[in-house]
Amino acid sequence: MADRQEAPRLHHGPTGPARGDGFLGDRRVSPEDRTAHPLRIARIRPVTADAVTVTFDDPGHVVGGSAGWYVIVRVMLEGEEHRRAFSLSSTPELAQPPAITVKRHPGGVVSRHLVERAREGDVVDVEPAAAGGFDVGIGAGRRRTLYCFAAGSGIAPIVGVIRGVLALEGGSVVHLLYGNRAPRDAISAGELATMAADHADRFRLSCLFSSRGARIDHRAVDQFLTSRPPTTADVWYLICGPQGMNRTVEARLRSLGASDDRLLVERYQPPHREGAPVPYEGALVRLQDHDCGGRAAAGDVLLDALGGPSSPLHYACRSGVCGTCRALLVNGEVDPGVPFALTEAEQAAGVVLTCVARPLSAEVVLRSLP
Ligand code: FES
Structure with missing residues (x-):
């Protein structure tokens, strides 16, 4: 049993509507x-x-x-x-x-x-x-512990959050586990090292390099958590990296009992998806409130059928992660794809992301959303 560690226990703090991720919630900007x-x-x-x-x-x-x-x-x-x-x-x-x-x-x-x-x-x-995937509500007076897991360019949104928390939340503590191939690949390494030196009592940085055989895996997560117990009742977890790392860390934190409203995952790549239904080639896709529409060619997502760049719908990432291209399904059947940016409540209410959803019926009717 020498190589097995005791599983860390997660500490649960207060929960609340801090993320603003309810149906049509306030994380989105107005049209x-x-x-x-x-x-x-x-x-x-x-x-x-x-x-x-x-x-x-x-x-x-x-x-x-x-x-x-x-x-x-x-x-x-x-x-x-x-x-x-x-x-x-x-x-x-x-x-x-x-x-x-x-x-x-x-x-x-x-x-x-x-x-x-x-x-x-x-x-x-x-x-x-x-x-905004990491809408953590930075503000003076908050007192919490944040565990951040980042790899590669996934550090970009996390470094902005860490900078803000250290500057504005005097009672908060941040732990960052940061993975890269090699030291030369580590984005923001200099600034992170400076922040760790300037806030030695509130920010601890741990770097892993796969070129040295160290990765952010299940065991690294456990070791990271057990060696840095939280110092506040309110505990947050932020994850941003490649799909494999996101999945591993998220699954481990969930298995340890992390609560939904304190576990934030920022995704920038859609996953591969096996066994997706065959889209309806030639389906008519209409945008009801703009009185426009078009036919879906083979493999088209709804946004393509509506004209892509000339569609009245806004879009950005085209991979289901930013939420810009949302629309309400009024009639017809669609394969929703992997709509990362939607909450379960939004999906249940019929909201689709037109950049990843494909038609499954002869006609699909949508309405744009604010
Ligand atoms: S354009 Fe980003 S989710 Fe569709």
């Missing part, structure tokens, strides 16, 4: 706020060999939001508009100008543009996001 604002890139700072932090000039404070919220970046490339949702890596609660940390992905049109070609002084269209 009027979804217009894109042309913002000048004030600074581009390389943070690893394949990632940069892009800081925008925002003199009118149009981006707003909270640490961990998404912003949506639109870029025109060769006459075609591309949109992508990025988590803020800045901390709006500290009046910081909006910044995103972008890692180059081989197939990512917008990420490659921002990492390889964008220059300081360029103007980029940015709109506030429709959802």
